[in-house]
Amino acid sequence: MKLHSFLSIILFVVVFQRVTYPQQTIPPKPISDTAQTSLLKTDADFNKLAAQKGFIDAFLAYMADDAILFPAGSGPITGRENIRKHLSDGPADAILSWQPQKAYVAISGDLGCTYGTSEYKFKGQDGKPVIHYGKYITVWKKQPDKSWKFILDIGNQSPPPEKK
Amino acid sequence: MKLHSFLSIILFVVVFQRVTYPQQTIPPKPISDTAQTSLLKTDADFNKLAAQKGFIDAFLAYMADDAILFPAGSGPITGRENIRKHLSDGPADAILSWQPQKAYVAISGDLGCTYGTSEYKFKGQDGKPVIHYGKYITVWKKQPDKSWKFILDIGNQSPPPEKK
Numbered sequence: 001m002k003l004h005s006f007l008s009i010i011l012f013v014v015v016f017q018r019v020t021y022p023q024q025t026i027p028p029k030p031i032s033d034t035a036q037t038s039l040l041k042t043d044a045d046f047n048k049l050a051a052q053k054g055f056i057d058a059f060l061a062y063m064a065d066d067a068i069l070f071p072a073g074s075g076p077i078t079g080r081e082n083i084r085k086h087l088s089d090g091p092a093d094a095i096l097s098w099q100p101q102k103a104y105v106a107i108s109g110d111l112g113c114t115y116g117t118s119e120y121k122f123k124g125q126d127g128k129p130v131i132h133y134g135k136y137i138t139v140w141k142k143q144p145d146k147s148w149k150f151i152l153d154i155g156n157q158s159p160p161p162e163k164k
Numbered sequence: 165m166k167l168h169s170f171l172s173i174i175l176f177v178v179v180f181q182r183v184t185y186p187q188q189t190i191p192p193k194p195i196s197d198t199a200q201t202s203l204l205k206t207d208a209d210f211n212k213l214a215a216q217k218g219f220i221d222a223f224l225a226y227m228a229d230d231a232i233l234f235p236a237g238s239g240p241i242t243g244r245e246n247i248r249k250h251l252s253d254g255p256a257d258a259i260l261s262w263q264p265q266k267a268y269v270a271i272s273g274d275l276g277c278t279y280g281t282s283e284y285k286f287k288g289q290d291g292k293p294v295i296h297y298g299k300y301i302t303v304w305k306k307q308p309d310k311s312w313k314f315i316l317d318i319g320n321q322s323p324p325p326e327k328k
Binding site for chain 2: 068070071072073074075076104105106107108110111112113115135136137139141151152154155156157158159
């Protein structure tokens with residue numbers, strides 16, 4: 001039984017840690033904190049890949065097969081090819097980048113989410129750069145190979161950041 | 165140790181179920197399905213409360229203390245009083261309703277999310293009804309009293325549903 005085995009392993013790890021380090025004075029970082037840091041890094045790596053290879057390839061690399069996009073102004077979009085088409089709809093020079101701010105991960109480590117801010121930049125018809133500011137929530141599912149892939153992604157517009 | 169106790173209880177329940185019903189021919193519904201149904205019902209109950217008492221009271225009833233709203237066109241909003249103020253910003257006769265479509269719940273049952281479609285209705289300046297269609301993702305956290313409260317909520321606009 002998969003769940004049984006999974007929990008036995010976790011229980012073993014927890015017990016093992018207690019037995020091995022009963023006297024440690026510095027408490028270990030909570031499991032959830034480590035998992036949150038890991039998921040936050042995944043989202044940051046996702047953004048890095050978008051900077052390197054373009055956001056369309058990055059989305060295709062980080063999406064689960066059953067992922068759903070929830071773009072503003074459109075209905076939900078499912079399927080790798082539909083998602084590729086939708087992401088290609090914008091200006092050819094468009095750059096999407098984002099800054100993950102926080103991650104939440106379930107105790108079991110199989111489900112999590114991140115949120116952050118985003119910028120969608122392209123050159124307007126007058127040749128001047130246009131930036132659409134936004135924020136997003138991405139829901140992630142741990143895959144059988146232990147990697148995180150996103151299953152849901154939604155964003156909406158934000159006002160431009162206040163000038164300092 | 166909280167996590168240890170929690171896992172021991174789950175392990176006990178799993179083992180107990182196997183010992184008690186070793187010969188059952190109808191396999192029990194997967195845990196995740198039951199949890200998903202329960203969370204989907206919570207979101208539906210949330211919408212019912214909005215219909216009965218107004219969406220502002222419903223949001224205040226179903227939000228976790230550290231919940232964050234991500235409204236389109238505004239920055240993230242935190243804190244009960246700020247959230248109340250933001251939700252009160254619209255037309256006095258505004259009605260927000262939604263239809264939860266799917267829920268995801270972690271194996272550990274402490275984190276989940278729902279998505280669905282929404283309508284925001286009010287009377288326009290010309291006296292005619294205005295409807296803004298949308299979709300949303302809500303992230304939920306199981307509370308110490310075993311109830312689900314939302315910790316993140318985001319939505320964006322959708323085109324009107326196609327006429328049949």
